[in-house]
Amino acid sequence: MFNKLFGKTKPKKTIEDEESVLPDEHSSTDQSTPSSGHTPIKEEDLKFYQGGVRERFKPVVKWVGRIGFVAKGVVYGCIGVLTLTNLSGAHTPNGSEGNESPQGAFLLLGGIPSVGKPILVIMAIGLCLYIIWRMWEAISGQGCDATFSKKKNFFRYRLSPFVSGCVYIVYAYYIFQMLAQTEQEQQESASSQQFPASWSKTKLGKAGVGIIAIAFVIAFFTQIINAITGNFIKDLKTSEPDANKYEAFIVHLLGRIGFGGRAALFGTMSGFFWDSLARQNESGNKNMVAAAMAKLSTSGGGRFFMGLIGVSLVIYALFAVLNSYYKYFPSPPQSRVTYHTNKTVNPEED
Numbered sequence: 623m624f625n626k627l628f629g630k631t632k633p634k635k636t637i638e639d640e641e642s643v644l645p646d647e648h649s650s651t652d653q654s655t656p657s658s659g660h661t662p663i664k665e666e667d668l669k670f671y672q673g674g675v676r677e678r679f680k681p682v683v684k685w686v687g688r689i690g691f692v693a694k695g696v697v698y699g700c701i702g703v704l705t706l707t708n709l710s711g712a713h714t715p716n717g718s719e720g721n722e723s724p725q726g727a728f729l730l731l732g733g734i735p736s737v738g739k740p741i742l743v744i745m746a747i748g749l750c751l752y753i754i755w756r757m758w759e760a761i762s763g764q765g766c767d768a769t770f771s772k773k774k775n776f777f778r779y780r781l782s783p784f785v786s787g788c789v790y791i792v793y794a795y796y797i798f799q800m801l802a803q804t805e806q807e808q809q810e811s812a813s814s815q816q817f818p819a820s821w822s823k824t825k826l827g828k829a830g831v832g833i834i835a836i837a838f839v840i841a842f843f844t845q846i847i848n849a850i851t852g853n854f855i856k857d858l859k860t861s862e863p864d865a866n867k868y869e870a871f872i873v874h875l876l877g878r879i880g881f882g883g884r885a886a887l888f889g890t891m892s893g894f895f896w897d898s899l900a901r902q903n904e905s906g907n908k909n910m911v912a913a914a915m916a917k918l919s920t921s922g923g924g925r926f927f928m929g930l931i932g933v934s935l936v937i938y939a940l941f942a943v944l945n946s947y948y949k950y951f952p953s954p955p956q957s958r959v960t961y962h963t964n965k966t967v968n969p970e971e972d
Contacts, residue, residue: 662964672962674764675952687755687951691942693748699939700727705932717809723911724793725812732800746797749790756787765953766961814905822902831895838892845885849878856956858948876941883934890914
């Protein structure tokens with residue numbers, strides 16, 4: 623009665639109010655499941671581009687990824703070896719001498735007497751499997767993490783593997799092209815000739831060179847962040863609490879040094895393209911990567927830096943090959959909680 627007189631009528635509870643006090647399985651009180659900032663989707667309602675690689679395909683993805691990483695390691699190992707042989711003056715076959723690039727790596731492998739062609743066929747198959755693994759994970763959003771924003775998940779688990787897959791498509795195409803060529807034709811197609819100077823003669827071409835330079839700057843920062851923060855470690859079995867600490871230390875150190883070497887290589891490439899806007903650099907009979915590395919060989923400090931890149935790329939090659947054993951396939955979320963379903967996953971079970 624008094625409430626009615628003084629206008630303090632107690633509001634009735636609505637259905638919405640009662641539902642709001644019910645426990646939510648994805649609420650912040652559940653410490654094991656971080657909030658993703660979005661409404662989880664039921665597994666049966668997921669689209670083909672959501673929720674990652676399906677359970678029935680995981681064994682296939684595992685072996686596709688493993689073989690692909692071995693092929694990737696061989697490519698970087700050859701680039702590192704070619705860099706070091708360039709410094710030492712040692713001879714390498716099939717015009718690969720002084721061509722420290724993926725194309726130079728394929729020239730080196732294809733120039734091995736008697737077994738060059740079969741090795742290139744095996745490399746083509748390995749790189750195609752690596753492409754399939756990267757594209758499969760990019761399309762399915764494998765690795766998307768409940769603790770990451772939608773934008774961060776897109777760049778890390780969709781755009782990054784897609785771009786990587788596109789790069790290796792070019793490499794695989796080059797190998798298939800080499801298989802139908804003579805040694806002379808292989809060496810000619812491995813060179814970038816007048817590029818990037820040929821682009822630097824027009825405003826549109828200069829804009830293209832600038833975009834490539836910026837792309838390599840971005841690549842530099844992504845690799846150096848991996849080297850410093852060790853973001854890659856959560857994708858490895860050595861990140862688990864029960865892993866051997868000495869084994870983990872060695873694998874993680876190899877990864878940090880290797881990513882640092884890739885960062886140095888991409889930084890060198892970026893500098894080469896920025897310099898090309900002013901000097902109109904030509905690659906000549908080398909690939910553009912080798913032309914960029916050749917810029918370092920003109921001074922004592924540059925040659926020392928070039929040597930560091932060569933050694934670190936060989937180390938990265940070893941790390942990539944070790945990934946075929948230590949890496950989780952498919953890639954798990956960093957927090958082990960999936961983005962779309964907020965489901966906790968245990969990569970050890972796969």
